[in-house]
Amino acid sequence: MTYPEDINADVSAGPALKVGVCIDFPIVDVHRPFLDGIRLAFDEAYAAGIIDRPARLIVKEAEGLPRGDANAVVRVWQELVDEGCVASIGPMISDNCLAVKEHMDTAAQTKIATLTWAGTDDQYNEYMFGFGNGSLPEEPFLIAESIADRGLKTVGVVFERAAPGYGYAENFADACRREGLEIVHSEGVGQVHRDMGATVANMMTRKPDALAYFGFGLPGVEMNAALSAAGWDPPRYMCAAFILCYVVPQYMTGLKGWIGVDQFDEENTVGAAMLSRFEKRFGYRQDNCVPTLAYDCGQGLALGIGHASTLTPMGVMRGLEKVKALPSATGGPGTRISFGKWNRRAWHGVDYLVMREINDDATGTRLVARFRR
Known part of the structure; x- marks a missing residue:
């Protein structure tokens, strides 16, 4: 699948961040709000000076499990690494995230911080960060x-x-x-x-x-x-x-x-304000967790990149460890996003579910x- 150029900010004026997006779910209807949520977060971070250059989203897609092949997801994730992305948002499905983790641990010479929606606690290693769309344990x-x-x-x-x-x-x-x-x-x-x-x-x-x-x-x-x-x-x-x-x-x-x-959760004022900005920017609105999850992945990663001492995979991974108490658009009121050393799970607050x-x-x-x- 090809994606329209307007998912990216104008990067013609200078250098851009290469940010990977690994889509492992073959549901076309969700791709647009997912990518637009990420795009909005990075553009706002650039406008606010959190990152010093615009982001170029490099999107790769493979039909992974449950209906496809986990190896195909591993292959496109590796392509994002090889193209020089400083981090990846995705894959999203637990089965495929476990396959990427195994690849990281046994075969990948270079690792990049990978933000997932998977709900399994078995996915985590030094470079795997979880914005779980749910939680198998909770x-x-x-x-x-x-x-x-x-x-x-x-x-x-x-x-x-x-x-x-x-x-x-x-x-x-x-x-x-x-x-x-x-x-x-x-x-x-x-x-x-x-x-x-x-x-x-x-x-x-x-x-x-x-x-x-x-x-x-x-x-x-x-x-x-x-x-x-x-x-x-x-x-x-x-x-x-x-x-x-x-x-x-x-x-x-x-x-x-x-x-x-x-x-x-409609009572989350951070999410409500984000969805209003989303509607103003893109001309449509979805009152559900897909755009908020995508936005939170984008804003969390952008802040981690802003904290990075060097724009390298390790620098960004360490920068993500400095993300603390970021108000979340996802979940109930008061949900926060925090990472740290040995802490790779994004959501903090009981009402994220x-x-x-x-x-x-x-x-x-x-x-x-x-x-x-």
Whole structure:
């Protein structure tokens, strides 16, 4: 895929920063707000003097897991390194980030700071920084709290047979023990070839009070169809795969009925102001977490570059360690972005995760819950 030149600032007047963008999700609808969010952050940082030259975004795309090939993602990430990028935003999906981390640790001669949306804690090394679009360890506790607070006692679990699904399921079992919930059935499903009718039938034999789904998200719509065909409408909870309702148009209707983990909160005034500037700049608005996440990656990286003593991969990595208490456009009010030595996880503040559900008219979503106080 080629990207329009207007994603880049005017770099004709002098040197520019080479910033890599590694896109490993084949969802075309999300590319524009994702790139525009990054672009806005870097342009604002340049205008404010945080960085001393404009950024040139070098965009590479590969269809990684779950439907593609992790090696393809590793290959395009390495191309960004070879082209002299000082850092990379992406890859985004846990499976692919783990592959890039393994490549860094075993094969890459040069490493660059890599900012990801992956939710696994296994991704981190010296150069991997996480702007997790969710968290495999923490989302299950928010979901378990939400189920327990509703007075429900038993739950059926569906998880994808892949690293994120297994990680979610393990942490959800811990969360259920803490909340006094009983898991009456747990079933793994494939990421691409699925018989959700059989899975729903298996669940119905155990009659759980609620369902919980963990994975990348593609089976969610198929589960809704199977539930409808079976005439069963239990309360159902989904991990951060819920944000597919923002990035795949048909999923806003297809995921109705699910309550899911999200990172958009209307009460975050930093995010609201950023979205207003985004709309003024680009002529459209999306009230969801895709542009805010992209912007936060961009502003965090720009600040790290500004702190770098040298514009080299190591200099930028060390500069990111100096990013402290940066107000976040993503998550609830008060969420901050901080890094440090041995600290590669961006979000600080309990409400960087929230629960939302799709409105009755399927035109947007509404806030349902935050972590229990």
